[in-house]
Amino acid sequence: MPPEEEPDFSLKETKPNIGGGRVSGGAKLTSSFDLVEETHFLFVRVVKARDLPWNNARSTCDPFVEIKIGNYRGTTKFMEKKPNPEWNRVFAFRKERIQTLSVDITVRQKESVNDEFIGAISISVSDIPTRVPPDSPLAPQWYKLEDKNGVNMGRGELMLVIWFGTQADEVFPDAWHSDVATVSGESIINTRSKVYLSPRLWYLRVNIIQGQDLVTPDKNRNPEVYVKASFGNVNLRSRVSQDKSVNPRWNEDLMFVAAEPFDDPLILTVVDKLGNNKEESLGRCVIHLSKVYKRWLPEPVAAKWFNLEKVLVEKSGEVKELKFASKLHMRISLDGGYHVFDESIHCSSDYRATYKALWTPTIGVLELGIIGASGLVPMKSRDGHKTTDAYCVAKYGPKWVRTRTAVDSFSPKWNEQYTWDVYDPYTVLMIGIFDNCHLHGEDMLGGPKDSTIGKLRIRLSTLSTNRIYTYSFPLIALQPSGVKKMGEIQLAMRFTCPSYTNLLAAYTRTLFPKMHYTHPMSVYQLDSLRQQATLVLCSRLSRTEPPLRKEVVECMLDAGGQMWxxxxxKANLQRLMAAFNVFVEAWKWFDQIRKWKNPAANVLVLLSYLIMLFCPNLILPTLLSYCFLIGIWQYRKRPRNPPHMDIKLSLADSTNADELDEEIERGSLLNRLQSKMVELQYSNQVGDDHASICQ
Known part of the structure; x- marks a missing residue:
């Protein structure tokens, strides 16, 4: 039995047929779809029908339209009891797979056993026009229905438009594709390509100062009071006040992550600990964020007194709110001078502040062409055979993109192109490939999870401007058995920068907004707020159509990826040793000079020493010239390819099975601990030591 071939983890330059074959390293193309291979489709848009004949036996008309091209068949929804239905549905058939001379469009009556024939239309493929954007859409027209013998029925018409186009057509993302013919009707929406936008995130700061004239049930007892703050699903609490009186003091900060629009109110409850794990609410106040002050400078926020309301529940179950004289002194503000981190700090795609007035101008445009993938591994079993239903997700800044799902293919072709505005050159583009597990009637939000096939990061500062990169990136996964290649993804990228002055000026600015330096947060505080931001984005993006599921968002945001x-x-230690290797080599060279092992080098060193001794004014020019020449020499050796996952640098190829198993087990344990912490935090069971995230 021949030995298995070692997988190739290297980066490969590709030459896809993009831009009409005019792409090279220095090419500058202008087409909006010049970074992907042009794919031709036959589009059929079924608009509506009129004057359809009724079923004489049932006196009803439940029509639907069937489009048949060779072995491919697509149908619209049937309209119950509507002789003049409207569908407005678009179908897309890949041109290269059309092996017939005509397109058969049939209108049928919905029946329980066999659908009844109403009328049909046959259009020759050679008569179908071609539309090239930005031409306006073709106008739909009425077609008279014919019977099975091709004779005009005299009644019934169908409005439709049919044309040849490419993926640049505006109807392409929402069209029904023949590639997903095996997908159940309700799950087709989950196969479409979409663009998502993250909501704008703010830091909500609640500074609890003191309370006044609290009304306690027992006047002879010193109350032990703390404040519980609830915002959305997040519950935080302050420490118990050291002033055990009806006028407690805290002077403590609680911070939340709020997303626009601000639908959820901030609820603050003053709670008295009675002992024996019993507590009693002394009052609460509800604050809507539309009334909260937004600040973008480190200016003080005016403190205000807020009235507390006592909530009473009568025996009948009716809830009443009784106002009384107790008050709570607080400062509440939405801090827009910070950047709300939802990604890891060292590989973030955005560092801008929340407040738009603090945004710097754009320095360029990033264009990404997701061409396809090859050699993907099987991810699940369906009908007795292994398969993969892959789709690609890319994130940069607040914009997420998702390609359509390639059903049952280990070498999917997407050929979709997207663009982003770039504000900082040291940001990172994140790309991930996932297996769609919701194509056959599974629950969109529940049920199985979409498995991660692989992901990669591309740092913009490593890309040359105005150059097209076409590479095949390996998808690498770390498993208990070792490092494994999950396939390859073919991408085309271009970072366009119209002004080099603005690009160089971006390197002179600070990495984070000013508030991060004047009023810094602790590492624990940033990590806790990042968890909140991740949960907010998971909640918002899972409510889109189709939903961007929680496991996909967490994978793209690298949630829980900072474990040790x-x-x-070991890898970090090797990098640290490599950084200090310069001094080690310098000492070895000095030791060789000291021991006179190389006479020629010793003579040159002595001559240099004599020159510096008698001509000290040449020392600084000589050092500058030396540094300049070394820089020119090293510039020739600069990397020409974008960086990718290096299994040797990360020691993924040399780590033994025990260490890999421990790392994966530690990761799963960390995820469970984080889930438990979130569960405790959200169920209001956080102890005093975890009470404030902004101490």
């Missing part, structure tokens, strides 16, 4: 492992520790 022995492999990472």
């Amino acid at each position: 492992s022995l492999r990472r520790g």
